[in-house]
Amino acid sequence: MLEKDIEKVLVSEEQIRVRSTELGEILTAEYEGKNPLVLGILRGSVPFMAELIKHIDCHMEMDFMTVSSYHGGTKSSGEVKLIMDVDTAIRGRDILIVEDIIDTGRTLKYLKELLEHRGAKVKIVTLLDKPEGRIVDIDAQWTGFTIPNEFVVGFGLDYDNNYRNLPYVGVLKEEVYSK
Numbered sequence: 001m002l003e004k005d006i007e008k009v010l011v012s013e014e015q016i017r018v019r020s021t022e023l024g025e026i027l028t029a030e031y032e033g034k035n036p037l038v039l040g041i042l043r044g045s046v047p048f049m050a051e052l053i054k055h056i057d058c059h060m061e062m063d064f065m066t067v068s069s070y071h072g073g074t075k076s077s078g079e080v081k082l083i084m085d086v087d088t089a090i091r092g093r094d095i096l097i098v099e100d101i102i103d104t105g106r107t108l109k110y111l112k113e114l115l116e117h118r119g120a121k122v123k124i125v126t127l128l129d130k131p132e133g134r135i136v137d138i139d140a141q142w143t144g145f146t147i148p149n150e151f152v153v154g155f156g157l158d159y160d161n162n163y164r165n166l167p168y169v170g171v172l173k174e175e176v177y178s179k
């Protein structure tokens, strides 16, 4: 049903599964003995977070923050809003931010500075990186896939809060935007 709105698949379900397993193994080695706080950024990170943590084989805790800067369309508003803060003490803590995408970089720059200001040691893993979208200087330590400068949906990523439940990452047909 949703598939009829998709122009092309950029990253398949199988590719996501394989890469998440690889990243989980790398993160296990990185965080063994450090009990990191794995911090999912709502709402887009939920499917990737769920897939990734199955493969992190060391003690860890998890928490969530909600921030928002895209209000319904395909363009960043330029302003990052903190909607829900983390609920865990973070001073001195290793934090692994889990994101679905870095595009302009504004969301992650805001979050990294906020958490570092509170005394946390912050690293970032993102499912997708769109380097051509970058407006501010920020990079992830670990990236699933580097993608071209196109608006994408699926596996957590939305257009107008829809299509997050697609099991892969794809590009919408042009006609969907004019509906």
Ligand SMILES: O=P(O)(O)OC[C@H]1O[C@H](OP(=O)(O)OP(=O)(O)O)[C@H](O)[C@@H]1O
Pocket (backbone or CB within 6 Å): 041, 042, 043, 044, 045, 067, 068, 069, 070, 071, 076, 099, 100, 101, 102, 103, 104, 105, 106, 107, 108, 157, 158
């Ligand atoms: O690098 P940027 O240009 O800042 O874009 C990346 C952010 O945009 C999306 O979040 P959004 O604000 O749409 O909220 P959502 O996770 O609820 O979709 C996405 O989940 C990232 O958090």
Ligand code: HPA
Pocket (backbone or CB within 6 Å): 070, 101, 103, 104, 150, 151, 152, 153, 157, 158, 159
């Ligand atoms: O390409 C995108 N798709 C969905 N949400 C996003 N937030 C930043 N970039 C994107």
